[in-house]
Amino acid sequence: xxxxxxxxxxxxxxxxxxxxxxxxxxxxxxxxxxxxxxxxxxxxxxxxxxxxxxxxxxxxxxxxxxxxxxxxxxxxxxxxxxxxxxxxxxxxxxxxxxxxxxxxxxxxxxxxxxxxxxxxxxxxxxxxxxxxxxxxxxxxxxxxxxxxxxxxxxxxxxxxxxxxxxxxxxxxxxxxxxxxxxxxxxxxxxxxxxxxxxxxxxxxxxxxxxxxx
Amino acid sequence: xxxxxxxxxxxxxxxxxxxxxxxxxxxxxxxxxxxxxxxxxxxxxxxxxxxxxxxxxxxxxxxxxxxxxxxxxxxxxxxxxxxxxxxxxxxxxxxxxxxxxxxxxxxxxxxxxxxxxxxxxxxxxxxxxxxxxxxxxxxxxxxxxxxxxxxxxxxxxxxxxx
Numbered sequence: 001x002x003x004x005x006x007x008x009x010x011x012x013x014x015x016x017x018x019x020x021x022x023x024x025x026x027x028x029x030x031x032x033x034x035x036x037x038x039x040x041x042x043x044x045x046x047x048x049x050x051x052x053x054x055x056x057x058x059x060x061x062x063x064x065x066x067x068x069x070x071x072x073x074x075x076x077x078x079x080x081x082x083x084x085x086x087x088x089x090x091x092x093x094x095x096x097x098x099x100x101x102x103x104x105x106x107x108x109x110x111x112x113x114x115x116x117x118x119x120x121x122x123x124x125x126x127x128x129x130x131x132x133x134x135x136x137x138x139x140x141x142x143x144x145x146x147x148x149x150x151x152x153x154x155x156x157x158x159x160x161x162x163x164x165x166x167x168x169x170x171x172x173x174x175x176x177x178x179x180x181x182x183x184x185x186x187x188x189x190x191x192x193x194x195x196x197x198x199x200x201x202x203x204x205x206x207x208x209x210x211x212x213x
Numbered sequence: 214x215x216x217x218x219x220x221x222x223x224x225x226x227x228x229x230x231x232x233x234x235x236x237x238x239x240x241x242x243x244x245x246x247x248x249x250x251x252x253x254x255x256x257x258x259x260x261x262x263x264x265x266x267x268x269x270x271x272x273x274x275x276x277x278x279x280x281x282x283x284x285x286x287x288x289x290x291x292x293x294x295x296x297x298x299x300x301x302x303x304x305x306x307x308x309x310x311x312x313x314x315x316x317x318x319x320x321x322x323x324x325x326x327x328x329x330x331x332x333x334x335x336x337x338x339x340x341x342x343x344x345x346x347x348x349x350x351x352x353x354x355x356x357x358x359x360x361x362x363x364x365x366x367x368x369x370x371x372x373x374x375x
Contacts, residue, residue, distance in 0.1 A: 064312060095298065096312040096340070103328040108339050112314050126316050133339045138326060142265060145329050159329055 041078050043123070043183040050074055051113050051128065052174045053092060059107025059134065059167040060099040068092045070113050073174055083185060084123065090116035092128070099166065104137035106164030113177040118185065128177035136164035239320045241343030245350040248291060248320060249366075249374040256296050256315035261289035261341070262325040263349040272325035272336040275302045280362030284325050289346075290356040291366045303336035311338045322346045 050073035057068060070092045076084040096110040113128035141159035148154055239248045239257075251257035262272050262284040272284040276299055282290040294315045302310050303325065313321060324341040327334040358367045366374075 095314045098311075103335070103337075105328065105337055106339070108311070110313065110340055127319065131340065132342065133324075136339075138265075138328070141329060 039186055039189065040184055041081065041083055041187055043076055043078055043083055043179055043185070045179050045181045045183075047076065047179045048176055049076060049116075049125070049179065050174055051090070051092075051125070051177045052172060053111070053130070053169060054089075054171060056171045057094065057109065057111065057169045059097055059109040062094045062097040062109060064094055064097055066094040066097075067114075068094070068111075070116075072116055081187065083187070084116065084118055088116050088118060090114070090123075090125070096131075100134065100163045102160040102163060104139070104141040104159065104162050104164050106134040106136035107166040108133050109167045109169065111169065118183075121183075121185075123183045124180035125177040126180040128175060130169060130173065130175045132167065134165040134167035137162050138164070241322075241347040241350075244343070244347040246289065246346075246353060249371065251293060251318060251320060254296075254317050255293050256317055257320050258292045258294060258299075258313065258315065259289060259320060259322045259346060260284055260292060260325060260338075261322070261346055261349060261353055262286060262327075264352055265326060270305065270327050270334045270336070272303055272327060272338070274325070274338065275304075275362075276300065277302075282356050282362050282365045283360040284356060285360070287352055287354060288356045289350075289353045290361060291371060292364045293366060294364055301338060303338050305335055307335045309335070309337050311340065313340070 052071045052073050054069040054071055068091070070090045072084060072086055072088040072090070075082045075086045090113065092111055092113045094109070095112050096108060098108040100107040108131075110131040111128065113125040115122040115124050117123075141162055144159050144162075148157075239250045240246075241248070248259060260274055260282060264287040274281040274284065281292055281301065284290065296315050296317045298312060298314055300310055300312045301323070302308060311323060313323070315321070320343075322341040322343055322345065324339055324345060326337050326339070328337050329335070355368055355371065356365070361367060
């Protein structure tokens with residue numbers, strides 16, 4: 001029985017020694033996770049993001065320069081890692097607003113997304129094309145003006161009372177924007193990288209003792 | 214659940230309707246006029262005036278006191294601008310202003326229209342779309358070089374870049 005135990009122990013020591021020789025060739029002093037999970041990650045410029053408007057805006061009710069809240073719809077992911085989580089809030093701005101008017105003029109509204117607030121930094125946005133001109137009634141007014149020329153009655157004056165539509169953008173409207181510049185962010189190491197760094201911190205001779213036990 | 218899906222679909226369709234797809238292609242689909250890409254790092258605006266009322270009146274677009282271009286009836290002009298906010302003005306017996314956010318490497322479209330006024334027609338400028346420009350393009354001609362102001366691309370520059 002003692003002979004059997006001696007053989008098993010000898011075999012185990014032999015295998016452990018072989019494993020250690022193989023491990024000697026691995027540069028364990030280098031953190032194995034450093035390349036897998038860099039601490040700095042960059043969101044490249046022109047990355048497309050979906051942005052939701054969190055306020056009701058309109059050509060009549062909004063004013064130029066007014067800001068409004070926005071929210072990131074989907075997380076920004078780089079190399080499989082979530083860099084900016086969904087729901088991150090930011091700021092949009094009304095670039096131009098003009099209510100409808102007489103002579104068939106329609107309401108006008110131009111909006112932009114300025115930035116997302118990521119921690120204490122701002123991720124600048126661009127290419128957010130929401131707005132435009134509402135349906136106008138200029139054609140109707142022009143027709144009245146032509147008819148007025150052929151009529152003894154000044155029906156063309158009715159045009160002063162004909163207005164185009166207002167333009168309204170509902171709260172919750174989603175549109176795409178793009179990041180306006182490269183945005184580098186510091187990230188904590190992934191769990192895999194953290195786990196890979198643990199053996200590197202252990203002195204090299206310690207595994208020998210563990211195996212020997 | 215169904216309500217949420219419908220709301221999302223409605224929001225997306227509204228977005229599509231409102232989106233100004235400028236810059237996707239500088240020459241709009243179906244346009245009879247070729248629009249070149251803006252110079253690197255700059256933006257550009259295409260001002261156009263479809264044929265309509267007030268044929269005798271010019272629609273002179275200015276930025277501050279600087280003339281950008283005069284737009285006769287059925288004319289268009291391509292204006293290169295620095296990225297940032299720009300306010301364009303037109304005026305006769307009444308004034309109209311349009312603020313645009315010009316972004317690098319993108320093209321935007323602006324329409325001028327002469328509305329009826331009391332003593333004279335009133336020019337009105339409004340944001341437009343590539344589709345509206347394409348629809349009017351068959352009857353549009355480039356503004357004469359003499360009527361162009363600062364930043365407007367002359368005929369020779371347009372033909373060499375397109």
